[in-house]
Amino acid sequence: MIAVKRCARSISRLWQRRRRVRPWQLESMEAKFTAVHRENTWRSAESVSGRGSTRSETEAIRRELPGLIEQIGARSILDVPCGDFHWMQDAALDVDTYIGADVVDAIVESNARFADHRRRFVKLDLTRDPLPRVDLVFCRDCLVHFSYADLTAALANIVRSGSKYLATTTFPDRPENRDILTGQWRPLNVQQPPLSFPAPIRLIDERCPMKGYTDKSLGLWRIEELGLDCLQSVATGGCPPVSASVPH
Numbered sequence: 188m189i190a191v192k193r194c195a196r197s198i199s200r201l202w203q204r205r206r207r208v209r210p211w212q213l214e215s216m217e218a219k220f221t222a223v224h225r226e227n228t229w230r231s232a233e234s235v236s237g238r239g240s241t242r243s244e245t246e247a248i249r250r251e252l253p254g255l256i257e258q259i260g261a262r263s264i265l266d267v268p269c270g271d272f273h274w275m276q277d278a279a280l281d282v283d284t285y286i287g288a289d290v291v292d293a294i295v296e297s298n299a300r301f302a303d304h305r306r307r308f309v310k311l312d313l314t315r316d317p318l319p320r321v322d323l324v325f326c327r328d329c330l331v332h333f334s335y336a337d338l339t340a341a342l343a344n345i346v347r348s349g350s351k352y353l354a355t356t357t358f359p360d361r362p363e364n365r366d367i368l369t370g371q372w373r374p375l376n377v378q379q380p381p382l383s384f385p386a387p388i389r390l391i392d393e394r395c396p397m398k399g400y401t402d403k404s405l406g407l408w409r410i411e412e413l414g415l416d417c418l419q420s421v422a423t424g425g426c427p428p429v430s431a432s433v434p435h
């Protein structure tokens with residue numbers, strides 16, 4: 188009898204696990220990443236933005252970011268997504284304006300404690316909300332979570348903002364990319380299709396310690412040199428709106 192009860196309990200647990208909705212199965216961008224935040228899906232005890240946002244994994248980027256900013260003479264930054272601002276609070280950013288943006292309400296509200304006369308936090312969806320025009324759009328660990336349709340929409344939106352430079356995550360050793368559902372993750376080489384960016388102006392090796400991901404880097408591009416022809420037309424209203432090619 189006890190064995191039967193135990194067996195029934197295990198089956199019920201298995202069934203519940205199978206029925207649990209994963210963040211990437213949710214409908215909207217906001218719902219997906221709010222669920223990730225609520226459930227700490229990326230399982231880091233240090234940062235809700237995940238293991239890649241811990242102090243140790245951002246050591247190289249924190250060291251090199253001030254030099255990158257100086258190199259391009261940036262005075263304004265849009266950090267989208269900013270996540271929980273965990274490591275960025277230690278980065279020595281010499282800029283007049285820092286805007287941190289994220290699609291999750293709770294993250295933006297919690298970051299308000301870091302705001303000051305140069306720094307503010309706003310809620311926005313990178314794929315669709317109007318973005319401020321800045322010298323540098325800093326987009327770390329974000330496009331790797333987007334389907335092709337959403338990353339195309341995000342880039343069209345960045346182009347539309349009229350900002351000058353883009354710094355974003357890339358895995359330069361990957362020979363090809365694959366599509367995913369937004370909310371999942373895969374390494375993305377932005378120099379391979381569907382983005383096919385030119386060579387970056389600068390490439391920062393993040394010195395990622397994770398086996399198989401040691402090519403994780405942050406690349407810098409002048410936005411007008413990205414060669415995203417269709418995206419450029421989207422920016423000026425010439426192309427049809429980018430439509431979703433895979434279900435969210």
Ligand SMILES: C[S@@+](CC[C@H](N)C(=O)[O-])C[C@H]1O[C@@H](n2cnc3c(N)ncnc32)[C@H](O)[C@@H]1O
Pocket residue numbers: 216220221236237239240267268269270271272288289290291294311312313314326327328329
């Ligand atoms: C892995 S974290 C990276 C955060 C930060 N860039 C870092 O390096 O620590 C990804 C963040 O992207 C945010 N996000 C996802 N989709 C977004 C969107 N469409 N617009 C703005 N933020 C988004 C999530 O809420 C999450 O905070």
